[in-house]
Amino acid sequence: xxxxxKPPLAYKIAVLVFLENAxxxxxxxxxxxxxxxxxxSPIGGKLETAIGESPFECAVRETQEExxxxxxxxxxxxxxxxxxxxxEGHAHWLMFLFRCRRPIPAQPxxxxxxxxGFFSRDAIGTTVPIxxxxxxxxxxxxxxxxxxxxxxxxxCQPGRPIHVEIEQITPPNK
Numbered sequence: 001x002x003x004x005x006k007p008p009l010a011y012k013i014a015v016l017v018f019l020e021n022a023x024x025x026x027x028x029x030x031x032x033x034x035x036x037x038x039x040x041s042p043i044g045g046k047l048e049t050a051i052g053e054s055p056f057e058c059a060v061r062e063t064q065e066e067x068x069x070x071x072x073x074x075x076x077x078x079x080x081x082x083x084x085x086x087x088e089g090h091a092h093w094l095m096f097l098f099r100c101r102r103p104i105p106a107q108p109x110x111x112x113x114x115x116x117g118f119f120s121r122d123a124i125g126t127t128v129p130i131x132x133x134x135x136x137x138x139x140x141x142x143x144x145x146x147x148x149x150x151x152x153x154x155x156c157q158p159g160r161p162i163h164v165e166i167e168q169i170t171p172p173n174k
Contacts, residue, residue: 078098
């Protein structure tokens with residue numbers, strides 16, 4: 001008897017954009033569809049690879065499309081790149097994490113992707129439901145490296161604890 005090999009998982013490339021208002025509250029989207037259906041997370045989306053879109057171009061485009069807030073690449077700081085292996089068992093992801101240095105002036109209107117809310121950092125992950133990978137990886141990365149740069153890889157295979165490994169930090173820890 002032969003066993004059928006599982007098809008390889010797709011590799012997706014995407015950005016997340018961490019936006020704050022003038023009070024320092026974080027803008028999150030309550031996702032209305034997968035991935036992260038029913039959880040709050042930063043805005044973002046997949047790169048348009050067919051047109052050669054860069055991560056910065058994608059972050060600018062996604063910010064405009066999802067929030068109506070017009071930014072430029074100079075408003076962004078790329079603080080992390082994380083390769084997530086087997087996220088939710090469906091795909092591998094290469095994620096570019098950006099912090100927008102310009103405050104968003106108002107809460108955007110709800111849209112097809114979900115509804116928005118502003119939250120203090122203390123509320124995120126305690127009273128505000130977020131995905132497990134966000135709690136165990138993305139927000140701790142944000143807290144520690146948001147003004148620097150870190151490259152990481154994460155094993156997110158279902159049934160295992162999420163394991164995050166640092167591949168490089170710039171500037172290095174002293």
